[in-house]
Amino acid sequence: MKLSNVPSLIILLCSTIGFAQNATISGIVFDEDNKPLPNANITTQDLGTISNANGFYILEIIADKENTISFSHVAYKDVVIEKLILTTNETFEFNPVLKSDVTQIDGVTVTATGERSINNILNITPEKIRKIPGANSGVETILKLLPGVSSNNELSTQYAVRGGNFDENLVYVNEIEVYRPFLIRSAQQEGLSFVNSDLVQNVKFSAGGFQAKYGDKMSSVLDIKYKTPTLFSLRADLSFLGASASLETISKNKKFSSVSGVRYRNNSLLVNSQQTQSNFNPSFTDVQSYLTYHISPKFHLNFLGNIAINDYKNEPINRQTNFGTIDNPQALVVYYEGQEINRYNTALGALKGSYRLNENTTLKLISSIYHTTEEEYSDVIAAYELGDIDSNLNSDTAGQVLTSRGVGSQFNRTRNDLDALIFNLEHKGTHTKNNELIEWGIKYTHEDIRDQLRESEFIDSAGHSIRPPQSEFMNNQPSEAFDAPLVAYSGLNALNFVKTNRFSAYVQLGTHKTWNNTDIYYNAGLRSHHWTVSGTGVEKVSQTVISPRAQFAIKPNWKKDMLFKIATGIYHQPPFYRELRDNTGTIQAKVKAQKAFHLVASNEYSFQLWDRPFTLISEAYYKKLNNINPYTLEDVRIRYAATNDTEAYVYGAEVRMNGAFVPGTESWVSIGYLKTEENRNNRGYIARPTDQRLKFGILFQDYIPTIPDLKMYLNLVYQTGVPGGSPSYADPYIFQNRLRDYKRADLGISYIFANSNKQYSSTHWLHSFKELSLGFEIFNLFNNQNSITNTWVRDADSKNEYAVPNYLTSRVLNLRLGIRL
Numbered sequence: 001m002k003l004s005n006v007p008s009l010i011i012l013l014c015s016t017i018g019f020a021q022n023a024t025i026s027g028i029v030f031d032e033d034n035k036p037l038p039n040a041n042i043t044t045q046d047l048g049t050i051s052n053a054n055g056f057y058i059l060e061i062i063a064d065k066e067n068t069i070s071f072s073h074v075a076y077k078d079v080v081i082e083k084l085i086l087t088t089n090e091t092f093e094f095n096p097v098l099k100s101d102v103t104q105i106d107g108v109t110v111t112a113t114g115e116r117s118i119n120n121i122l123n124i125t126p127e128k129i130r131k132i133p134g135a136n137s138g139v140e141t142i143l144k145l146l147p148g149v150s151s152n153n154e155l156s157t158q159y160a161v162r163g164g165n166f167d168e169n170l171v172y173v174n175e176i177e178v179y180r181p182f183l184i185r186s187a188q189q190e191g192l193s194f195v196n197s198d199l200v201q202n203v204k205f206s207a208g209g210f211q212a213k214y215g216d217k218m219s220s221v222l223d224i225k226y227k228t229p230t231l232f233s234l235r236a237d238l239s240f241l242g243a244s245a246s247l248e249t250i251s252k253n254k255k256f257s258s259v260s261g262v263r264y265r266n267n268s269l270l271v272n273s274q275q276t277q278s279n280f281n282p283s284f285t286d287v288q289s290y291l292t293y294h295i296s297p298k299f300h301l302n303f304l305g306n307i308a309i310n311d312y313k314n315e316p317i318n319r320q321t322n323f324g325t326i327d328n329p330q331a332l333v334v335y336y337e338g339q340e341i342n343r344y345n346t347a348l349g350a351l352k353g354s355y356r357l358n359e360n361t362t363l364k365l366i367s368s369i370y371h372t373t374e375e376e377y378s379d380v381i382a383a384y385e386l387g388d389i390d391s392n393l394n395s396d397t398a399g400q401v402l403t404s405r406g407v408g409s410q411f412n413r414t415r416n417d418l419d420a421l422i423f424n425l426e427h428k429g430t431h432t433k434n435n436e437l438i439e440w441g442i443k444y445t446h447e448d449i450r451d452q453l454r455e456s457e458f459i460d461s462a463g464h465s466i467r468p469p470q471s472e473f474m475n476n477q478p479s480e481a482f483d484a485p486l487v488a489y490s491g492l493n494a495l496n497f498v499k500t501n502r503f504s505a506y507v508q509l510g511t512h513k514t515w516n517n518t519d520i521y522y523n524a525g526l527r528s529h530h531w532t533v534s535g536t537g538v539e540k541v542s543q544t545v546i547s548p549r550a551q552f553a554i555k556p557n558w559k560k561d562m563l564f565k566i567a568t569g570i571y572h573q574p575p576f577y578r579e580l581r582d583n584t585g586t587i588q589a590k591v592k593a594q595k596a597f598h599l600v601a602s603n604e605y606s607f608q609l610w611d612r613p614f615t616l617i618s619e620a621y622y623k624k625l626n627n628i629n630p631y632t633l634e635d636v637r638i639r640y641a642a643t644n645d646t647e648a649y650v651y652g653a654e655v656r657m658n659g660a661f662v663p664g665t666e667s668w669v670s671i672g673y674l675k676t677e678e679n680r681n682n683r684g685y686i687a688r689p690t691d692q693r694l695k696f697g698i699l700f701q702d703y704i705p706t707i708p709d710l711k712m713y714l715n716l717v718y719q720t721g722v723p724g725g726s727p728s729y730a731d732p733y734i735f736q737n738r739l740r741d742y743k744r745a746d747l748g749i750s751y752i753f754a755n756s757n758k759q760y761s762s763t764h765w766l767h768s769f770k771e772l773s774l775g776f777e778i779f780n781l782f783n784n785q786n787s788i789t790n791t792w793v794r795d796a797d798s799k800n801e802y803a804v805p806n807y808l809t810s811r812v813l814n815l816r817l818g819i820r821l
Contacts, residue, residue, distance in 0.1 A: 023063035023086035027095040028055040029071060036613050037098060038561060038606050040073045046435075053561065053606030053615040058202075061086065062359060063297070071096050077103040091201060091228055139195050139203055139224065141715075145699050147654035147672025148207040148619075149220075150692040150719055152742045153788050154779070154809060155267060156187035156636050160690045161207050162621060163650035163676030164219030165631065165638055168573065171195070173224045174290065175352065175428070176304055176368055177215065181344040182418055182451075182578060183374045185637035187788070188267055189342055191284030191310035196261040198235060198246035199290060201227040208621055209567025209600035212506045212525025212549045213428075213439050218573045218596040218625070226290040226304075229257045233770075239777075239816040242266050242284075260289040281313040302352040304368075312342040316380065321791075321804050322389060331389040331401050332791070332804045338380040340414075346372040364428040369421070376416040383409045386804075408460050415454040420577070422447050436511040439525075445502040449577045453585040456491035494585025498535035498577055504528065508549075517557035524550040531574050533589040541589040545572040561606040571596045575642075579629050582642035592644045597624040614659030623650040630680055632732075633689040634789050635806075648678035648688060665701040686733055687723050694720045709752040711775075717744050724790045740805070743784045750775025750816070771820035776813060783811040 029040040029051045036055025042048060044059065044067050051057040061067050063086050071079040076098035082105065086092055096104075140157040143149050151159045158166040158180075171178050171194065178194045202225040206214075214221045229248035236245045242265035250257040265284040286308035294300045316336035323330055350368035357363055387401040426443035459466040466489050467473040475482040508525025527547040534540040549569030556562065572593040579594075580587050602619035628646035631638050652674030661667045672695045677685040698716040703709075721739040752758065753772040760766045780786075787805035 024058060024060050024091045025069060025084070025086070025094055026056075026058040026091065027093045029057060029073075030055060030095065030097045031076065032097065032099055034097065035611075037073060037076075038613065040071055040076075040098065042069065042071055044069050053604070053613060055613070069094075071098060073098055076100050078105075079103075080105040092230070139197055139200060139222075140193055142203075142699075143205060143222070145668075145670065145697045145715060145717065146205075146207070147656055147670040147695055147697065148621075148652070148674070150690070150695060152719065152722065152739070152786065153187045153636065154744065156190055157193035158187075158190070158636050160692070161220040162623065162652060163648075163674055163688060163690050163692075165633065165690055166636060167576065167578065167638060168217050168219035170215050170217045170221040171224070172214075172222070174226050174302065174304060175364070175366060176350040177424065178306075178348065179346075179370050179372075179422065181310070181346060181372055181374055182420060183342075183376050183416055184344065185376075186635045188282075189310070189312045189344075190636070191282070191312075191344070192263055192265055192286050192308060194306065194308075194348075195222075195224055196244075196246070196263060196286075196288050198237070198244055198261050199226045199259050199288065201225050208623070209551060209569065209598045210549075211523055211551065212508045212527040212547065212569075213441060216504065216527070216529050216545075216547070216572055216574055216593075218571050218594060218623075227259045228292055229259055234821045235771075236819045237816065238819075240814045255294040256292070258289060258291045260287075262287045283309070283311040285309050298356045300354055302354070304348070304350040304352075306346070306348040308344075308346045310344040310346075312344075313339065315339040316382075321807065323804055329389050330387065332384060332386055333401055334382050334384045336380060336382050338378070340378040340380065341375075342377070343375045344372070345374075346370070360433060361431045362429065366424070366426045366428065368424045371422075372418070372420045374416075374418040376414050378412060378414040380412050381409060382412075410460070411458040413454075413456050415452075417452045419450040420448070435513070436509060438507075438509055440505075440507045442505040443503070445500075445504070447498075447500040447502075447577065449496065449498045449500075451494075451496045451498070451577070451581075453492045453494045453496075455493075456488040459489045492585045494581075496535065496538075496581065496585070496587050498533065498538060498580065498587055500531055500533050500577070502529065502531040502574070504530070519555040521553040521555075522551065524548075529572060529574050529593070533575075533580065533587075535587065535589075538587050539589045543574070543592065545574065545593045545595075546570075547572050563604040565600075565602045565604075567598065567600045569598055571598055575629070578638065579640050580642060581640065583632075583639055586642075588642040591629060591642050592627045594628055594644075595626045599623075609659065612660040612663060614657060616655070616657045618653070618655045620653045621651065625649060625678075628678060630678065631689070643681075645681045646678050648676060650674060650676040661700065662702045665703070667700045668698070670697045671695070680732075683733060686736060689723055692719055692722050694718075709758070711750050711752065713748040713750075715744075715746040717742065719743075724787075739787050739790070740785075742786050743782070744786065745781040745784075746777065746779050747781050748775060748777045748816075750818075768821065769819065771818065773818040774816070776815050779812040779814065780810060785810075 029037045029042075031037045036051075038051055038053045038055060040051040040055070040057070042051065042057050042059050044061050047059065047061065049057055049059045059069075061069075065085065066082075067084045067086075069081045069084055077100065079096045079098055080103070081094070084092070140159060144151050144159055148162045149159050159169065160166060161169060173195065180194070184190055204223040206221050208220065210221045214223075227248065229250050231248065231250065233248040234245070237243065242263065244261060244263040246259065246261040248259045263286050267282055267284075286306060288306045289303070291303040292300060315338075318336060319332070319334045321332045323332070348368065348370045350366065352364060352366045355363045385401055385407050389401055423446045424443060426441060428441040429439070431438045465486050467484070467487060468489055473484055475484070504527070506525055506527040508523060510523035511521070513520045525548070527549065528544065529547070530542070530544040532540065532542040547570045549571075551565070551567040553563060553565040572595050574593040575591045580589065580591050582588055598621070600619065600621045602617065605616045607614055607616070625648040627644045628648050629640045629642060629644055630646045631640045652672060654670065654672040656668055656670035658666065658668035673693065675693060676688045676691050678688045679685045696718040698714070700714045700716070702712045719742040721741050724737050724739040750773045753774065754760065754766045754769045755771050766772060786808045788808055789806050791804045791806055
């Protein structure tokens with residue numbers, strides 16, 4: 001992903017109300033000093049746009065015909081490119097330099113390699129402004145640096161947005177909705193994100209108040225666009241954490257193109273830095289392709305395919321976790337027997353056809369099939385000792401347990417199997433007329449879920465088997481004999497066959513008007529969703545919801561470059577399978593759609609600082625939530641109560657400033673505050689599991705002026721602690737303790753041996769490399785002890801339960817090699 005595209009992760013209303021055509025030209029407009037130039041006008045025929053505060057622009061044009069593109073600014077002479085012909089769905093990157101003394105006009109020529117060239121107009125090559133390599137690369141990792149997005153687990157690609165949970169986020173790849181595995185409970189089991197960063201061309205993200213054309217979730221939408229190649233390219237990335245390779249091809253007649261990627265990841269390096277010692281053998285592999293074929297100038301087909309095989313095998317050995325205070329240090333020592341064997345296999349195939357009826361109307365038909373088979377098998381026995389430790393550093397037994405508060409064992413057994421098939425068929429259309437854009441769509445979804453849950457947990461404390469704290473197990477021992485059977489402290493045993501049929505539709509209107517030199521943008525739409533749940537032993541239930549949504553923006557004709565936006569609407573989330581399943585594994589078909597009312601107001605201010613461009617984005621939001629399905633969160637595993645007996649609210653504010661803190665780079669600093677509470681069954685408000693009050697993040701990039709090919713990339717994140725959950729059967733209104741604050745720094749340093757600006761003669765060993773970089777990464781630079789959840793340990797004598805933190809990864813060094821041929 002390009003450095004220039006990082007600021008565009010937040011969707012601007014003025015950029016999303018565009019005109020859907022068949023090809024795209026994008027880039028950055030520069031001035032004579034090679035500084036990004038905001039507010040430049042880019043026009044062709046009746047279409048146009050302006051460059052944002054960072055000089056970035058994107059304009060969709062008519063494909064397969066000659067286009068004339070004009071770049072103009074009140075302080076500079078025009079740049080005009082003529083005879084630009086792009087194939088359907090092709091993207092052309094052009095970065096013009098506007099001068100104050102001469103108008104530049106030239107035509108576009110195509111070289112023997114298929115690359116487009118404009119000789120008489122100064123153009124900054126794309127390679128100069130691409131994102132430099134660094135630590136923790138990936139789309140989700142960049143999202144987590146935004147103030148409204150939080151995640152307390154560096155092993156996970158999942159994220160929570162403005163008080164929501166992981167199930168409340170939409171993800172699209174080239175207009176195709178993608179899904180995640182269902183059963184994953186631990187971040188170290190996740191493997192790979194669906195989104196392959198090597199294939200990404202554009203990223204759009206909205207943390208709330210998004211348009212009606214996006215689906216039915218309550219928190220956010222991530223809209224990914226994969227590349228449509230124009231040249232052959234082969235890339236590879238190697239590190240201690242795995243390897244990836246991507247291939248871009250295009251046929252001689254330009255009708256067929258493909259972009260494909262294969263990835264392998266092994267988290268052993270990270271997981272082995274945790275406190276639990278284990279024999280860990282993971283294997284996460286996926287293969288992904290996006291193909292485009294132009295059948296005619298008006299009609300083209302796209303295919304998206306993905307196969308992922310995630311095997312997770314873990315044989316824990318032992319663990320010692322020190323916790324407590326300086327005056328009262330304690331430790332939990334655990335010895336394990338047994339193993340976990342988990343397997344998550346997923347496959348997605350999607351076909352999209354696009355037909356340009358005329359210059360104003362485009363029709364699309366999209367079909368997709370997603371299939372996942374998931375297995376969780378584990379038998380783990382844990383013998384534990386909870387006690388006081390020797391805090392005398394001069395003692396031979398320093399750090400060891402001296403006296404035991406509790407001794408016991410725990411046996412966990414899991415046999416979970418899930419098979420899910422999801423089919424989608426969707427029609428979408430766009431029509432432009434008189435500077436207005438009308439969009440519509442209708443979609444059918446069929447979900448077929450087959451799920452078997454078998455989980456049990458037996459706890460033995462000092463020779464006593466602990467039964468569930470339920471009325472049938474209450475007793476008066478030892479005064480009276482108690483002969484109830486031995487049962488698991490907690491367990492699930494359910495077999496579910498569930499089918500869901502969904503029909504959804506939307507229509508929206510967007511336009512751009514000018515009034516007294518003031519630009520006004522608005523978009524208004526309506527979305528509906530009807531679904532029916534049925535299955536073996538499941539009552540057939542049908543429900544319908546309607547969601548109006550609107551966005552409005554105004555850019556006054558002021559000396560100060562400011563944009564004001566407001567968005568509002570209703571966002572329903574009809575229940576997916578996991579939301580229908582209560583904490584006993586039983587399907588509750590009558591679960592209603594959760595409902596959120598969004599109100600978002602924001603301001604974007606672009607200005608010059610130190611003679612360099614900066615942008616200050618501030619946003620305030622409020623969400624009122626009804627029919628909420630309460631849940632518990634442990635690591636990344638969500639379990640719902642399936643009751644709809646909760647109401648909640650979220651409010652907060654965010655500020656982010658991005659710009660060239662170091663000349664020629666893009667960095668940002670952000671801060672956000674939110675508060676979210678819920679009221680379960682009218683018992684009063686308590687903090688929700690994602691009540692992340694304060695977040696502070698920095699993304700900083702730098703280089704050594706005397707050695708400009710030596711690059712540095714630094715992530716800094718600070719987040720206050722979220723509620724740490726409660727023991728089994730505990731009342732969440734009593735247990736409201738929080739995890740410790742999350743603090744993390746990741747550093748990446750790399751040296752660029754070869755790129756477009758460093759090419760070598762045919763006799764040099766680097767001649768065959770278009771790009772070559774080598775560097776190292778240090779994850780968790782300051783070795784902070786962050787925790788994701790608590791292990792609750794019972795003291796048999798005092799009947800107390802202690803929250804023992806489960807710490808995340810410590811400091812890790814990784815080497816990384818990047819190659820492009």
